[in-house]
Amino acid sequence: MTTARQGTSRQGTSRQGTFVNAVQLVTAREIQARLRSNAFIVSAAILILAVVASIVVAGIVGKATADDTTPVAVVDGVSLTSTRGLDVTQTSSVAQAERLVRSGDVDAAVVPSDDTLGYRVVGLDDVPTDVVSALSTTPRVDLLDPGALPAGLVSLIGIMFGVVFFASAVTFGSSIAQSVVEEKSTRVVEILMAAIPARALLAGKVLGNSLMAFAQIVAVAVAAAITLAVTGQDNMFSMLGPSVLWFVGFFAIGFVLIAAMFAASAVLVSRQEDVGSVTMPVMMLVMIPYILIVSAADNPTIVGIMSYVPFSAPIGMPMRIFLGTAQWWEPILSLLIVAVSVVVVVLVGARIYENALLRTGGRVKLAEALRG
Known part of the structure; x- marks a missing residue:
């Protein structure tokens, strides 16, 4: 009986090895x-x-786009010392400027602020570095939808x-x-x-x-x-x-x-x-x-x-x-x-x-x- 079992085991192992x-x-x-x-x-x-x-x-394309002028909305009353590299669109209110940002008509908006600088930048889903670098000083940046891509x-x-x-x-x-x-x-x-x-x-x-x-x-x-x-x-x-x-x-x-x-x-x-x-x-x-x-x-x-x-x-x-x-x-x-x-x-x-x-x-x- 033991010999038969050993023979069956060897046959199974042999078949498995042949398959592999x-x-x-x-x-x-x-x-x-x-x-x-x-x-x-x-x-x-x-x-x-x-x-x-x-x-x-x-x-x-990304680098070429960075070299172009950046569209930005500026609320009336905000005075910018430099707008070089920016395509400025004047708006009458903060709400109107934010609507332009959300719709994609502009990349960012410059709105009034209570801090010493007097204005801040509003972006949609990422920090608008083009706008920030175009300004003579670095303002505070707020994102409307920071998690979006x-x-x-x-x-x-x-x-x-x-x-x-x-x-x-x-x-x-x-x-x-x-x-x-x-x-x-x-x-x-x-x-x-x-x-x-x-x-x-x-x-x-x-x-x-x-x-x-x-x-x-x-x-x-x-x-x-x-x-x-x-x-x-x-x-x-x-x-x-x-x-x-x-x-x-x-x-x-x-x-x-x-x-x-x-x-x-x-x-x-x-x-x-x-x-x-x-x-x-x-x-x-x-x-x-x-x-x-x-x-x-x-x-x-x-x-x-x-x-x-x-x-x-x-x-x-x-x-x-x-x-x-x-x-x-x-x-x-x-x-x-x-x-x-x-x-x-x-x-x-x-x-x-x-x-x-x-x-x-x-x-x-x-x-x-x-x-x-």
Whole structure:
């Protein structure tokens, strides 16, 4: 009896070791295939250059804007010794001047004050340094909405997160789908199945492409950090740091879900011409967060919902962290939701992949692949 148990244990350990070795081999093959692909190298380089260029352009535009005259409202009765660099709009009351600040017609307002200087500066969401530096002396500064961020900056950061997520997910997801169908159409999969289990083949594909996608995201983050430091945008670097780190973490887990769905959908067909039709639902799930973040990055309700939906959490939650609207526990809860969703999708996807991998010819119905 003891000998039989020992033999069974050794067989289980041997099968487990064989499975792990198979996954490692497929993972290495997928990584090598991506590194040998000129299309992958070019697309990764374009993505990194696009992010770097956007940061450089934003810095140049910001400096150019600082060189222009600054619109400012001045209440009647306030005497300024110098208005150089200011585009002055006279107002009859403090309330009128503050309305101009809130509407965005002027960057700041100079209103009467009881202190020795005789006036103070009113800003909206940030200290109007251009106005303060243009005055001969430094007045007291009051902010009407100190916690707010400029809408243009919020939209720009949202678009950057969306573009990086969308480009990486589509690039590697499409590569997985094409690889699966190519192996089926050329009957290579039959040779592979004779040597390794179907689940090991799927795990290796997902793991290899996930590692490459993660490496690309890290490269983009490092390039962005270096560019911000070189261009002197230290304040933006400190503001973006936590949200970028969370974005990388969310993407590392969330892409596994997307990769499994691309593989499970592509295995239903045997021709490259049919890949687009079966992967379209997955493509839409990747596109929807991108569209939402581009069109409504400054909408707290939409961003809040996105931060808990597994397909959009890698964009939504980092945006909320950047805006400072997320409690300390919310990113952890959202990440747990994404992780649980990954487990469920991988298990279902593995069943579909295993049942449909050797079926060639026409398109395999999803219900049949689930039933096996």
